[in-house]
Amino acid sequence: MRFVLIGITVFLLVPLLTPIQGADLDKERAAILRIDKEWAVAAGEGRDVDRIVSFWADDAKVYAPGTPLLVGKEAIRQFVQKSLATPGFSIHWETTEVVVSSDGSLAYATGTNRTTLNDAQGKQIEIHGKGVTVWRKDPSGAWKCIIDIWNDNPT
C-alpha cells in the first residue's frame, strides 16, 4: 500500500516536472536553426515583406546601426520595406550558434551577416557584420525573434 501511495504521488508530480526539466534542448536548437534559415532565405529573396516580418514577435525590438530603436511589427515592417527599396540592397546571414535556456522558453543566437547596397556612384558595395538575436517560444509553441541587433565589422 505504501508503494502504491508513493507511486500515485510520483505520478501526480511528474507532469509538473516534465514540461520544464524535460525540454529537449537539441530539438529546440534545431527548430530555431531551421526557422532562422527559412527567414534568411525569405530575406535574401527580398520579395515577400509579410513573410519576412512574420519571423519577429509582435513586440520585437530591432536595433539597427545608425537607426533609432524600432519597437513592434509596424515600425519593423516600415524598416524592412525601406531596406528592400534601397538601390542595390540585399541581405544574407549565417547563424552559427544557438543557446536555449534549460526550460526551453528563451534562446539566443549569434552569427554573421553580409549586406549590399549601392554607393553614391551607383556601385554595389558589401558590408560585413555580426549580430545577435533573442528568441522566445510563443504560447502556440512557435519560436519568434524578440530582439535583433547587429553591427559592422572593421572595413
Add this chain to the structure above:
Amino acid sequence: MRFVLIGITVFLLVPLLTPIQGADLDKERAAILRIDKEWAVAAGEGRDVDRIVSFWADDAKVYAPGTPLLVGKEAIRQFVQKSLATPGFSIHWETTEVVVSSDGSLAYATGTNRTTLNDAQGKQIEIHGKGVTVWRKDPSGAWKCIIDIWNDNPT
C-alpha cells in the same frame, strides 16, 4: 501512515521542483539590475580593469561596432584596456529592461549608452548608442554577462 508517506514523497520531490518552477524572477531581475549598475559604475570610473572585466563570463563574447568579434576574457581585457587608454574616453550606460527565462537560468537586458572620446582636433565628442546583453547564471549562482553587443544611434 499513508499521509506520512505522501508527505515524505512530496518533501523529497519539492526540492527538485523548487530551483526551476520556484525561480523568483523578480528577485533575479533585481539582481541583474543591481550587478549591471555596479558594472556601469566601475566602467564609468574607468580605473579598475580587473573589476570591469569580472562582470563578463570567461567565455563571453563582445560584439563592438567596427571591431572583430571578441571571444573570451583575455581578448575582452585587451579591448577594455585599449578603450580606457583612448584620449577623452568615458562610458556610461543605463539598462532599462531585464527579461529572465522562466527557470531563472538565462536573461537578456536592453538599454542605452553614451561614450565619449576625443576627435582628431582633441575635442571630446559624445556618441549615443543602444545595446543588448545576455546573462547566464553560473554554477555558484552569480549572474555573468555572456553576450554584449551595441551600436550607434543616428548622429
